[in-house]
Amino acid sequence: MRLYMFYFVGLLFIQCDMPYKGKHTEEKSVNKEVLNPSENFGLVIHGGAGTILKKNMTDSLEQAYRDKLEEATKAGHTILSNGGTSMQAVTAAINIMEDSPLFNAGKGAVFTHKGTNELDASVMDGKTLNAGAISGVTTVKNPINLAVAVMNKSEHVMLSAQGAEQFAKEQGLKIVDPQYFYTERRYKSLQKIIEKEKTELDHDTKVSFMDPFIKDSKYGTVGCVALDKYGNLAAGTSTGGMTNKRYNRIGDAPIIGAGTYANNASCAVSSTGWGEYFIRGMVAHDIAAMMEYKEITLQEAAHTVIQEKLTKLGGTGGIVSIDRQGNVAMEFNTAGMYRAHMNAAGDLDIKIYKND
């Protein structure tokens, strides 16, 4: 019962989240709220960071990315504008990117060393600190929806592999044949990396992030953070992980605090980058903690964590984030990051390169 109910006056708003069970029973009382919606809302999305350079991009490919970022941002914005929750906006925006082969999530997921596609995702609700995460699923069309189902319909926060898939089936989520995730582009990336490994004994890990479209390394992953009219934050992240990943590796995307974090006391964050460093740096939670405990702005906290702490650790990537005042930060230490922001007034800002 911490920060909810801060706007009062009239109007009864029935929250659209699914009913809570188990871990959530103490929060049942927040399902009905008397609200006076604010006109301050907004969302930010990302579609991955990396060595994304104009010189390696064709006009048509760049336009395809811009179009899809716009579509995803507008889908989330429409929900927020119509009084939907930040979690609904996050899910809708991510679904559009998951369904596109352009991004390393859902349909466009990269291949593991074995030639399979193993997907990870997580979500967090800033009002209740409720969270859901899944790792290593191979048959779930929209992993972010499964993360939401784990959050709302299970007693757990994180499910994995076959167990997560069984839960997805029981919840009636859209199941696809693993072949659905086959895209020629991603399969060629895998072959190229395996070929490179054969000729380079001391190969650089970065080849695992090779993306032939941009002719350099890119960290896939899509994500969205949103602030709704009720002052509630939410964050979500979905990914196919690293091309050529082995040993059922789990990156930062399904790790609460690393890939995803949301807390109405501070901000909502979604990460994209070299997952190992984002876990070690606890990037998403560290930004929120710095902001809350040091009482600095979101922009200051995001800058310090990405440009100073993560960079010092040797990690690369970026984050998108938003706070309860609608301030946003889109911070990265790579050449580019697919990103877009839309505020309550409907101003849309789509960027790819560092100097956009």
Next chain:
Amino acid sequence: MRLYMFYFVGLLFIQCDMPYKGKHTEEKSVNKEVLNPSENFGLVIHGGAGTILKKNMTDSLEQAYRDKLEEATKAGHTILSNGGTSMQAVTAAINIMEDSPLFNAGKGAVFTHKGTNELDASVMDGKTLNAGAISGVTTVKNPINLAVAVMNKSEHVMLSAQGAEQFAKEQGLKIVDPQYFYTERRYKSLQKIIEKEKTELDHDTKVSFMDPFIKDSKYGTVGCVALDKYGNLAAGTSTGGMTNKRYNRIGDAPIIGAGTYANNASCAVSSTGWGEYFIRGMVAHDIAAMMEYKEITLQEAAHTVIQEKLTKLGGTGGIVSIDRQGNVAMEFNTAGMYRAHMNAAGDLDIKIYKND
């Protein structure tokens, strides 16, 4: 290569961690250190928290717990005293608890709904912020050793299930038949819970933590945090998770920031409790962040996070922690927590109940 060479004479101490690859190259410069060892060191261990009441405990069982806690603490202390690293002490102390059927980790791991034993573990090195974690392994005798191997010998932070087991085999770790983890006590717990589920439609999740030995709920998990003579912190956590767990559930033990965190800038923390709440509360990292950013003591940060924030969220359990000055906090909001602390002077403090 675990407890390798912790005896040394001479000025130059060659760190015995295995050579770094990939993610660790930027830290090579710390491998050789000219040291002036401090005489301030210590460690704290836990063997689980829960409704552990004197009235439900026999004298002989209590003595068995006290003896094993003493053995584990002294093993770690001997390493630290002889100039070993905090990570070596953490591993040695946890191995002893993993090999005992008394604790829910390694040999004494609880059963999943399917009647299998799925083990999780993680470690973190406070000097380098390097980390290793594994989830859902069924054949690795000492999961904490696999977490250390992931940290030191792979490019990843977190591996899971069959992939993690394959990596364990490649690294020459001790592999056992899954039958090794069968203990009558834990199997009876599972049967009791399944029986209870049949008769209770709206069953309480807490039954999943039922422990017939103490006739009430207990969160298993063992953990250790240590400060070595070189001023370096380390933390580790190992568990069998929840009895009757389904869907390849992952709890907080293998989640860096939730179950385990270590950072020389603040403290080392190992958690035990209802994992879902520890993930949502980012308990281990939150204690470290509060301490660093609010500039409060370890004890103040641990108290706030466990007694105020975790309790408000509805979570139960506890943590053990240590900072670079050797200050410790053993904080829990349950009736008891198996715990022990030993400082540089060799003062040993073993406690079980709240009012011990």
